[in-house]
């Protein structure tokens with residue numbers, strides 16, 4: 001992994017308004033009130049007028065008072081783009097999904113990239129999970145993928161969702177990210193440590209959204225035309241390669257360009273340096289499920305090497321920046337339950353929980369008709385849902401509004417090949433530290449990388465209470481003796497530095513006070 005310095009390309013971000021003026025050499029039109037009435041220039045000034053009877057002034061401000069909508073509960077800071085998915089391989093043996101069949105077929109899509117724990121307006125440069133979410137507008141409905149840039153997730157029991165996101169965000173009193181909360185949670189819920197170690201590796205600070213791989217984690221059931229079933233993990237592999245920032249580069253960018261990832265993505269697309277990912281799937285057959293000696297539905301571990309084979313489906317390419325962030329990105333609503341025939345979906349507890357809560361969150365954030373917002377609307381839709389706050393689109397005009405009916409309202413179809421029985425998955429609460437040891441010893445490719453992980457972990461442990469520090473070091477040692485001792489040594493070194501810095505500060509203070517006295 002290395003820093004990829006291709007940021008010398010023209011900075012389209014800073015040229016955006018100049019570009020607009022070039023495309024529109026004259027004003028785009030006459031300014032109107034929201035009712036369409038042309039606005040007289042005298043109504044653009046309020047001085048020396050009766051402000052309280054100016055409806056125009058009231059409308060302008062009362063609209064502004066309402067222009068914020070709630071930010072997403074997680075992944076609030078994001079940026080979007082448009083593109084397409086192109087099929088490059090014949091995968092009809094595995095899935096009948098129309099979007100994945102027919103080499104050369106292109107499907108339009110919208111994406112949103114985000115960083116997990118930052119609020120809207122926060123910094124991109126945070127050692128934290130990065131996400132790519134995709135909505136493909138297929139002929140058979142919207143297909144959404146929600147992914148992270150590391151291949152293991154942070155918990156397996158959906159009840160941990162609330163506590164996990166709280167522990168890793170700001171302390172409710174101090175409003176500061178709080179290492180004590182994080183390590184308290186990590187040591188009481190050690191299953192979260194695996195993903196955390198991945199984030200402490202070089203992959204935890206990618207050099208922009210486009211230089212990372214992305215994984216939807218869940219094991220999906222897919223089926224072909226004959227009804228034969230397969231169990232797959234999808235992977236989006238970046239075509240440009242994996243490039244990461246060092247901590248020092250990160251510190252500089254954090255203060256100089258906290259929107260660095262947004263800028264990088266926008267500029268790459270504007271300069272026709274289109275970001276692209278290969279979509280592939282790792283495949284197990286139904287019979288393999290009973291043969292493998294690990295739980296293939298467990299999102300907090302990897303499938304064992306050699307137990308599966310991988311097939312490429314196609315390419316995701318981003319070739320257009322959004323026109324308007326609020327319309328095309330903020331108003332998107334993604335849901336892992338947006339699936340198409342040929343992809344039955346995951347069956348684990350996490351997925352069952354997510355089916356409910358993305359919908360619930362979007363009902364709150366975007367309103368009950370979120371699916372009618374143009375950016376979320378599928379290519380084809382005929383339903384019996386009606387009315388409610390805007391947008392209602394054509395509200396199905398004069399079609400019957402109850403089902404069943406004898407007047408030719410929309411009717412369901414029969415998917416003959418859809419699996420008739422659901423696999424029942426029993427999941428364990430047992431903690432297995434073996435995958436963490438494998439990550440540390442086998443996936444981290446060098447001793448220097450192991451050292452960087454240990455130092456990054458130690459950085460998050462400075463100033464936590466002593467009893468918690470002992471608990472954390474014990475857990476890390478249980479993962480691997482070498483990891484425990486490296487973190488312990490790195491932590492002692494950090495404490496020494498911070499003690500010396502404090503001494504320096506005190507000496508400086510006394511020197512300043514003496515100077516003032518003189």
Ligand code: HEM
Pocket residue numbers: 071072073074075078112113114131132133146147148153157158159161215216217332333334350353354357358361362365
């Ligand atoms: C119990 C498990 C989970 C629950 C209850 C949950 C819930 C939520 C909710 C309520 C939102 C806000 C949705 C919105 O306002 O539009 C959200 C967003 C998000 N979640 Fe989850 N989540 C879970 C697991 C996961 C997993 C496993 C992933 C990783 C694949 C993930 C990645 C994301 C991302 C990337 C977003 C932002 C989506 C966007 O850009 O619109 N979540 N989640």
